[in-house]
Amino acid sequence: MSILSRRDAARLSLSAAATALLPAAAGAQGTFPDRPITFVVPYGAGGPFDLIARVVAERMRQDLGRPVVVENRAGAGGIIGCASVARAPADGYTILLGGLTTHILMQGAVETLPFDPIGDFAVASLLSKTPLILAANKDLPVTDLASLVALLKASPGRYTFASAGNGTSGHVVTQYLVDAVGAEALHVPYRTSAQATTDLLTGRIDFMVKTTAEAEPMRNGSIRPLVIFSDTRAPALPDVPTLAETGFNNVVRYNLEPWQAIMVRRGTPDAIVARLNQAVAATAADPATRRRFEESNLVPFAGSVADGEAYFVAENTRWVPIVRGMGLIGR
Incomplete structure (x- = not known):
């Protein structure tokens, strides 16, 4: 009969403890959300993106059963609001209205961003386009x-x-x-x-x-x-x-159509990202919400989590070389 070393015994104890916690962790994710969600809009109140967020937040509240509270954190073309979300826990309780401007075009306008546009963020759902x-x-x-x-x-x-x-x-x-x-x-x-x-x-x-x-x-x-x-x-x-x-x-060879998306910290559990995507899908399918989008001249643009991630990466690949080549810094 072999005798366990103290190190082996400690490893087994830790493994058993971690296994015991798995059902509890799964259950915690399964109850998401169990408190209000903060929806950061990196622009000022009253603008078009603020309007989008408030329409969506109200409909998401109905689907999620918890308040979705819009917070405007404006400044630096959206950088300030995005940076605050990049520092938030990756738990789905802080979400961001991000998109083409904040996560792609900004890469050609500032020397260094205080966040990694793709490394720090994931798309929970595409939301709309704004010609x-x-x-x-x-x-x-x-x-x-x-x-x-x-x-x-x-x-x-x-x-x-x-x-x-x-x-x-x-x-x-x-x-x-x-x-x-x-x-x-x-x-x-x-x-x-x-x-x-x-x-x-x-x-x-x-x-x-x-x-x-x-x-x-x-x-x-x-x-x-x-x-x-x-x-x-x-x-x-x-x-x-x-x-x-x-x-x-x-002469002007590119039509640039800003798009908006619900973004979360990368590393947020897949089940929580999927639940947020589900809430946005319900929002996009709601006739009253679609009418609000139409009245605001916004084009609904939802899809799966995979759709959003693929579009995010493709737009980054397409636009970053263009904006970096424009020499926008200081202009």
């Missing part, structure tokens, strides 16, 4: 994209465009357009899209990219829409031509 529209102050003497380009070329560096921050989709798309047509314009970054829009309305800023979720001032004539960066026209603004229809698609 972009280039719009000008109504008093700017332009009527379409061609006249804007002519104006910029005639007075290099005189005119300004706004964004919600360096590396945001508005910054990247507009700078890409300006560079591609051989023009110059001054970029003015703001803390939030709402602040930038206020200055666009008053004429302090000449033009900027807006989302279709912000269509009302373009519909009522407060600002002038010029072109949509999408393959099709937007139902909310049917008179706004696509880039291809303007003839500039041979």
Whole structure:
């Protein structure tokens, strides 16, 4: 009869203890959630992404049976909010509204991010797409994209465009357009899209990219829409031509459509990620929620956990080399 060493006995004891804990751990995950969930929006209140989050949070609450509390943590184009989630426990109780801007475009706009976009985050579910529209102050003497380009070329560096921050989709798309047509314009970054829009309305800023979720001032004539960066026209603004229809698609080769997703800390248990995905799927299938999306001119864009992860990686592969090649840092 062999005699166990103290080390072997300790290993067996630890193994037995770990095995005994497995059912309890499985049960704990099975009861997710058992307390409120914090839903971080890395942008200011009142903007299009805040609207998305609040609609989704209310419907997720119904499915999960626990409050889903939206917290706006704005600043640095979304970096501040994302960094806070990257430091949160990987337990599914802190989720993030992330996407193309926060996790991909930002890689070309700052020297070093305080988080690893893919290493620190996983997609629980894709959520929506938001087509972009280039719009000008109504008093700017332009009527379409061609006249804007002519104006910029005639007075290099005189005119300004706004964004919600360096590396945001508005910054990247507009700078890409300006560079591609051989023009110059001054970029003015703001803390939030709402602040930038206020200055666009008053004429302090000449033009900027807006989302279709912000269509009302373009519909009522407060600002002038010029072109949509999408393959099709937007139902909310049917008179706004696509880039291809303007003839500039041979110069500006990329339609950039921001997408949004529910993200969690990578390492969150698969069962919890699947439960969050299930809640988002129920949200996307809900007729009332779909109507809210349509009213806000958002395109629902859900899918499985695997779908979200594959799309996340593919978009990273596609866009990061482009934005890093644009030399956006300091522009």
